[in-house]
Amino acid sequence: MRITGAPAHTAPQLVHAAAYHSSRTDLLAQLVPLVEHALVRDERVALALHPDTEAALRTELGAGAPLHVLAPPTEAGSGQTVALQRGRELRELTRDGPVTVLTEHQSELDGPDGSFWTELDAAVNVALAELPVRLTCFFPELPLHQCVLDGAAENHPHVLVRGGLHPNTRHRAPREVLTAHPVAPPLLLGVPDVTVSFRSWQLQDVRRAVRSLAGAAGFTDDRTEDVVLAVNEVATNAVEHGGPAAELHVWATGGGLVCEVHDTGALADPLPGMASPHPSEPRGRGLWIARQLCDLLHVWSDDHGTHVRVRAAP
Known part of the structure; x- marks a missing residue:
C-alpha cells in the first residue's frame, strides 16, 4: 500500500x-x-x-x-x-x-x-x-x-x-x-474472541494474535500485514503514552476483524493521527499510518482511560 x-x-x-x-x-x-x-x-x-x-x-x-x-x-x-x-x-x-x-x-x-x-x-x-x-x-x-x-x-x-x-x-x-464535547464511545460489542494483556516487551503477542485471526478470516497475506501493522502502531502508542500495561480485544466477524486497544492513560489529543505528518517530524506517524490502513479507526476516552477501535475488511 x-x-x-x-x-x-x-x-x-x-x-x-x-x-x-x-x-x-x-x-x-x-x-x-x-x-x-x-x-x-x-x-x-x-x-x-x-x-x-x-x-x-x-x-x-x-x-x-x-x-x-x-x-x-x-x-x-x-x-x-x-x-x-x-x-x-x-x-x-x-x-x-x-x-x-x-x-x-x-x-x-x-x-x-x-x-x-x-x-x-x-x-x-x-x-x-x-x-x-x-x-x-x-x-x-x-x-x-x-x-x-x-x-x-x-x-x-x-x-x-x-x-x-x-x-x-x-x-x-x-x-x-x-x-x-468529548467523542462518544461506539456501541458495545460482545465478548471478544481473543483477549491479550500486554506490556511494551510483549507487542509480539499482539501481532501474533492479529495475524492468526486475520489468516483464519480469509485475509490475503498483504492485507494481513496491513492490519497487523495498524494494530501494532495503536498498541505501541498505548504502552508508550497510556501506561505500562494495555489490553487488546479482537473479534472475527463476517466482514473482517474488529480490534480494540484499551489503556489507562489520559487522551491528550482527541484527534490523534488525523493530519498527515510533515516529513521532518520524526515521531507522531503511528496513528496516522494506522488510519490509512484501516476501514475504521475511532479513538475515545472515559474515566477508565483511552480506547481505540480498529475495523478492517479482508
Missing part, C-alpha cells in the same frame, strides 16, 4: 463555512448560486446532500451540470473516519485545482444525540486543512438535537449570510471543541 503525506510546502487552504436554512426551498435558493459561481470559476463541485436535495438541485441547474457526488459515509457513527474518507476523496479531486464542496445535515446520521456532526466538522478542520477546498455545510435552523447547532457554531471559521462569507466569532480550534 502506498502512503503519502502532505508536501512540505503545502499551507492550510481549507475555507470552512456554516450556513443555515429554514426549508428545502430556502436551502435550494442558497445552493444554486454557490454552484453557479463555482462553475464560473471553473472549479469542480462536490456534493454530500440528501438524495432529494441533490435531485432538486440538478433540476434547477439542468441535467448537464458537472457535479461530483461524494461517497456516502461507510461508518456513520465515527466522524473521525468519515472525515478521513472525505479527505482521501477530495485529495484526488483537488489535483486539478480548487473544489467547492456543499454538504447538508442529514438527521439519519445523528446517532443518539447528534454529536456525530460536532466530531465530523472538528475532524474535517484537521483532515482537510491542507486542501484547496471551499466547504459550506448547511444545517436546518431547528434540528432535532441542539448540539448540532452548538457544534456548527464552534467548528466553522466562517458563516454564510445572504451569499457572503463572514467571520464566525464563536469559532474555536477543533481539538478545543472536542475537549469540551
Whole structure:
C-alpha cells in the first residue's frame, strides 16, 4: 500500500463555512448560486446532500451540470473516519485545482444525540486543512438535537449570510471543541474472541494474535500485514503514552476483524493521527499510518482511560 503525506510546502487552504436554512426551498435558493459561481470559476463541485436535495438541485441547474457526488459515509457513527474518507476523496479531486464542496445535515446520521456532526466538522478542520477546498455545510435552523447547532457554531471559521462569507466569532480550534464535547464511545460489542494483556516487551503477542485471526478470516497475506501493522502502531502508542500495561480485544466477524486497544492513560489529543505528518517530524506517524490502513479507526476516552477501535475488511 502506498502512503503519502502532505508536501512540505503545502499551507492550510481549507475555507470552512456554516450556513443555515429554514426549508428545502430556502436551502435550494442558497445552493444554486454557490454552484453557479463555482462553475464560473471553473472549479469542480462536490456534493454530500440528501438524495432529494441533490435531485432538486440538478433540476434547477439542468441535467448537464458537472457535479461530483461524494461517497456516502461507510461508518456513520465515527466522524473521525468519515472525515478521513472525505479527505482521501477530495485529495484526488483537488489535483486539478480548487473544489467547492456543499454538504447538508442529514438527521439519519445523528446517532443518539447528534454529536456525530460536532466530531465530523472538528475532524474535517484537521483532515482537510491542507486542501484547496471551499466547504459550506448547511444545517436546518431547528434540528432535532441542539448540539448540532452548538457544534456548527464552534467548528466553522466562517458563516454564510445572504451569499457572503463572514467571520464566525464563536469559532474555536477543533481539538478545543472536542475537549469540551468529548467523542462518544461506539456501541458495545460482545465478548471478544481473543483477549491479550500486554506490556511494551510483549507487542509480539499482539501481532501474533492479529495475524492468526486475520489468516483464519480469509485475509490475503498483504492485507494481513496491513492490519497487523495498524494494530501494532495503536498498541505501541498505548504502552508508550497510556501506561505500562494495555489490553487488546479482537473479534472475527463476517466482514473482517474488529480490534480494540484499551489503556489507562489520559487522551491528550482527541484527534490523534488525523493530519498527515510533515516529513521532518520524526515521531507522531503511528496513528496516522494506522488510519490509512484501516476501514475504521475511532479513538475515545472515559474515566477508565483511552480506547481505540480498529475495523478492517479482508
